[in-house]
Amino acid sequence: MITEFLSYGFVQKGLIAGSLVAAACALLGVFLVLKRLSLIGDGMSHVCLTGVALALFTATSPVYMSIPVVLLSSLGIMKLTQKFRIYGDAAIGIVSAAGLSVGLLITSLAGGFNTDLLSYLFGSILTVTTDETVLCGLLFIIILTGICLFYREVTSACFDEPFAKTRGIKVGTVNAVLVMITSVAVVLAFKVVGIFLISALLIIPPVASLLVARTFKQVLCLAVVFGVLSVWGGIYISFVWDIPSGACVILMNLLFLLGSYTYNKIMGK
Amino acid sequence: MSGIIKAQNVNFAYTRTPVLENISFEIQPGDYVGIIGPNGGGKTTLLKVMLGLEKGKGSIELFGTPLPQFQEWHKIGYLAQKSPVSQSRFPISAQEVVLMGLLGRRGSRISVGELKQVYEAMQQTNTREYADRIFNDLSIGQQQRVLLARALVSHPQLLILDEPSTALDASSRELFFNLLGNLNKKQGVTILLITHDTGEVGKYISKFMYIDKTLVFFGTKPEFCHSKAVAEKLGAFAQHTIDHLHNHHGHCPLGADCEECAHDH
Structure with missing residues (x-):
């Protein structure tokens, strides 16, 4: 069964793209969770709806259309928090609601929901294109390189922001880059699990990892392992039982979270 | 002067x-x-x-340098009233926390000299014994002493x-x-x-x-x-x-x- 599963080209492409996106989201998610910005993924995913609706309306690529829309929204969140001193969660809520309502409005103007839009809402990992897979690979390499090169700076900025500023670290730039890369990851992730479930890829693997890891490097590595294994397990289950892949991926993630919690309790960590 | x-x-x-x-x-x-x-x-x-x-x-x-242009942050050690880290689940050792105090000086690489400085700062603040323990597992008083070591580590x-x-x-x-x-x-x-x-x-x-x-x-x-x-x-x-x-x-x-x-x- 597994040999048959792996022999399909679309499955191979889905597994590669899904693994890369899951790994990218897991790495970013660790920093977002620790900075208490994890719901930014949820907000950005709602904004994706505007990008997808615009793309369907103008018959262009949803991924390429959504990237600038989500990037602009992430900048909007940052401006709201910095310039208007609005709390981060409130700013995310405002932009998220704006994104969702504009998306629905465009969808309505275009004549209502159709199959294409539903596939973006609930994910269709097995329809990932080669270009999108390459984009996922690029994103993962950029994130990994960034973390390796600026590990101490990024860690310090997440651990204690005011102190990091007194070390001369440009915390504002670190935050901006983190949010903008997250925006791109969110766009690339909506094909894997769908707009409604993207934030789970950013939150669950890091949280599960934080429950069992003893060092920060372990947290990063384990989050990636949990994220990638969830994609593989989820796609396999989806293939065998012919059920939605996005939901299966997230349920696998939840299984890892349950396992981590149990381990945490047993070990008394 | x-x-x-x-x-x-x-x-x-x-x-x-x-x-x-x-x-x-x-x-x-x-x-x-x-x-x-x-x-x-x-x-x-x-x-x-x-x-x-x-x-x-x-x-x-x-x-002597206007604040916006000031770069020599290693000359300053800072310990905040309420550190945002005390409630965090951040899995990081006390030694790694102290090491963060050296960031402004030499970039990302950790040298033997830097580790020696960390050792000295932890010695000064009596925190050496729990250098490898997770920062979040320490008591508030112990955390405060580790944060003081972080403020001292760059010889400000x-x-x-x-x-x-x-x-x-x-x-x-x-x-x-x-x-x-x-x-x-x-x-x-x-x-x-x-x-x-x-x-x-x-x-x-x-x-x-x-x-x-x-x-x-x-x-x-x-x-x-x-x-x-x-x-x-x-x-x-x-x-x-x-x-x-x-x-x-x-x-x-x-x-x-x-x-x-x-x-x-």
């Missing part, structure tokens, strides 16, 4: 509520300044504005400490103030310390700064203790501080230098 910190007409307000108004002062190398004042008087905000953590109006120079010329002894037990507090006293006297480290513990720390402090939205007083300890004009101007809080300075442990912290005590005796 040029000041290590020079503040001119510093103002700060949260939305429309002024917190600091027209504050000007100059801190000289080797000063040990105790910053006192009532709660909500703007002491912590002043330190934050001086470090660029809050954007105020006016001019601030650190080591200026230490800025915001109520650093609050979470420390009596013996740790004594060790802590002795350490600061030695750093100031033997190594010439300039210290700015927000404290309400004027009795214990009073014997080390050379100058007092009283902040209550404005700079009400800045001068030497004898001037602060013995100026009747200051006492009248500052009211109950200052009188309490002066009394505390004189009565703590039953002796005057100024010792033989205190003219008032000499007259009394």
